[in-house]
Amino acid sequence: MADKNHLYLVDGSAYIFRAYHRLPPLTDPEGTPVGAVYGYTTMLWKLADDLDAAEGPTHLAVILDKSGRSFRNDIYPEYKANRPPAPEDLVPQFPLIRDATRAFSLECIEEEGLEADDLIASYARKAAADGWDVTIVSSDKDLMQLVSEGDDSTGRIDMLDTMKNQRISIPEVEEKFGVGPELVGDVLALMGDTADNIPGIFGVGPKTATKLIQEHGNLTAALDSAPDMKKSKLKERLLEHRADAELSRVLVTLKEDCDLPVALEDFKLDGVPPEPLAAFLQKHGFTSLLRRLDAGSGSPERPTNLNPAKPVTAGVAGDEHGNRQDVPEMPAVDRSAYECVQDRAALDRWIEKCLAARIVAVDTETSGLDAMQAELVGISLATGPNEACYIPLAHHNEGGGGSDMFAEKPKQIDRDEALEALRAMLASDSVIKIGQNIKYDLNVLARYGVEVTPIDDTMIISFALDAGRGEAGIGGGHGMDELSVRHLGHTPLSFKEICGTGKKAIPFGEVALDRATEYAAEDADVTWRLHKHLKPRLAIEGGSKVYERVDRPLIPVVAQMERHGIKVDHAQLAKLSGDFATEIGKLETQIHQDAGEEFTIGSPKQLGTILFEKLGHKGGRKGKSGQYSTDQSVLEKLAGDGAEIATRVLEWRQLSKLKSTYTDALQAAINPETGRVHTSYSLVGAQTGRLSSTDPNLQNIPIRTEIGRQIREAFVAEPGNVLLAADYSQIELRLAAHMADVPSLKEAFKEGEDIHARTAKEMYGEVDRDTRAKAKTINFAILYGISRWGLAGRLGVEPDEAQEVIDTYFARFPGIQNYISETLMAVKERGYSETLFGRKTWFPRINSKNQAERQGSERAAINAPIQGTSADIIKRAMARMMPTLDDAGLGHVKMLLQVHDELVFELPEGDVEAASTVIEKVMAEAAEPAVKLSVPLGIDIGSGNSWGAAH
DNA sequence: GATGTCACG
């Protein structure tokens, strides 16, 4: 037994921030992020375990920050004002820190209006005055003011940085600040602190601050000396910012006389009761700690290491194919267990249940599929298997929809009242809301003024784990019904079963409540189960990084872009439609004349018969269907041979395409409420990690031809605003240069050269129109996975010659060949490719015996890391864009569209210059700090009244 | 629902 009391004061809040950034984003079996909690738990364990050590604690307490505000904000409103909000997967861990502390049966101290530092200072001084030794477990430099030696009647105070495993006493403080603890506050007041937004003296850093205090003895003396200094920048600054320094001195002073809410004696450590601790470790899947607890039979044995890699989850492992692993023990789906919530009391009970569960699956039912127009009909919630409910909000009796105003409505809570009741829970940091494609629900609820955060998405998790694993022909493979069958072995009720199909289909709001409850609550239940099943796999299979750091943060960002929409000029589109129609009519007449009969030009089959049988043009059959090919390349060939009908069909096709797909469809896509066009982005649409855009697709608006470009002119800004387009220049080639480590290409990009010209020079020795065009083709061939036949077709040469070109390329650009073979080897071995940010794409047919299938997979596998890395980069830029613009006072700038390597914004004309600077910086630096590229990322920016003019 | 074609990066 130590004969002297030794109090440990743990700076819990500061610790978890550091643990969060140091540890991987682990999740517990329920999917709650717990990386920081795990770090914190092991740290407490280690401290509590030192009970009998010479320097170990006899008393211990954890001190936390209660809220953001303290008395310092009253003195200086900007105090800590520039702190970014905590990362969203850290937020739900704050309450868990308290749980962890209680699990160790330790005291947890926090007081409204006081920062942890102040409580620590007060307790430390009191304990030292009583003759106790004190160790502050923190590395916060502000707390270094407290370090002292002690004497006969007072104890000593030192600090312990558990991450560096370093004791901090007076010599360490002097080494860091050049002065003793009593003068640390003076140094801090001069240098300021950007993290806390303490001003200090502008332009004075740690070096100068220390020197001034050393020379003059204290802050006041240093400031007083300024008028006598010889003329210098420093003198000016000291004179000009004296008030800042004095204010800072007050801010950095710790309040050492706080009322102490718990007496020192109550911090006594006398062993950790094992039961609550075991329950806590069990709940969060800290299995290795649990084993140690069992082994030590109540007295925690010192952990052998702090490596958190293993204990993350409770024994869920993926099999080779990621399907049907050990399904966590869950009862079978029982639809009769679901509750239909029809009154406030029941709703309030469910809200309490969600708050207690901290993790809840949410699903909205609506009157349609368009998140920007559909009406909210009901909400379902699930807090566990078979623990689910449906809250109808806008149901009317079957068949009575709209036609009979007096039709009786089923009993349900008023929609506004229910949303008001749910609002706090849906926005609560301590409750994670899980959805299956939650972007849809985010947008529906946002239209009713309800925010949902933080979120998790089983569809996106599935994509992070299993992109590309779907069978051929099955689109995506991340839909709920499919996931449910694959992972839970359960087929949920289908929408068709409930609402019918075709003409007989009824809107969901007319479905009887018992059926609606079964369907809707089951969706939430299944989502909850999928989450429990899939989330732990992320950490095990290495999907956490890309999910947590790239895709999950993107969900609300993309949702907002969809809600913004973009304005299109209806009148201009209508005019174009008219012009196109006239021209199409003329061409049609001429084509029929050329053919000598009327036929359906849009039918490739009829056209083929006309061209190749009736008119006797040459051109082979194609494909297993035995049909004539009439595509662009075939028609161009015929046109080259002088067949006017082919020229006219090509023109007809172009105009028909533009009219039907763009000028007509876009007019119809204008949302009547907002007057804008709202696309829907899919985050799981492309196996490589790219987004895709539907309803309408705004990622394929014409630009390559003059006639098509007119359509871009119809995408416009609101009056007084402009559209700004920022795109990455040649990003995929740049990434190829980096990833394959090709010296001459990297050099060319660093020098800002025209990359195709550079390639032409290397390949052919001279640069002209012709060689540059060829070089461009070759560069793309490389990105897409080359074959001699493919390249031969593009270059118009024989395959043998194409092979020579390829050989020359490999010789001139060493690294490429190696990249290709290494990539293929890795994919054949592991089954997946990986981007620089760790995004996996699976290639189940890479080892196929079918040559076509295999070679197709090989080409895709060569391309996927490049295309995917490019997608990761622009996604990171998107996630950072609005916060960064906001910091620059440009929070009103709207990010509207993403087109793979381009972002489109709408903003007041006067802000173009300022916004361009920020946008370019965010995009150019988007890979960092996770990845340091050896080539710069070039950004082109333009703006104008229309999207066309912005290019 | 499959097929062919063509708009984009």
Add this chain to the structure above:
DNA sequence: GACGTACGTGACATCA
């Protein structure tokens, strides 16, 4: 001797 040849998407028209 072929796979009928570049990677990744989505929308539309036609036709079975």
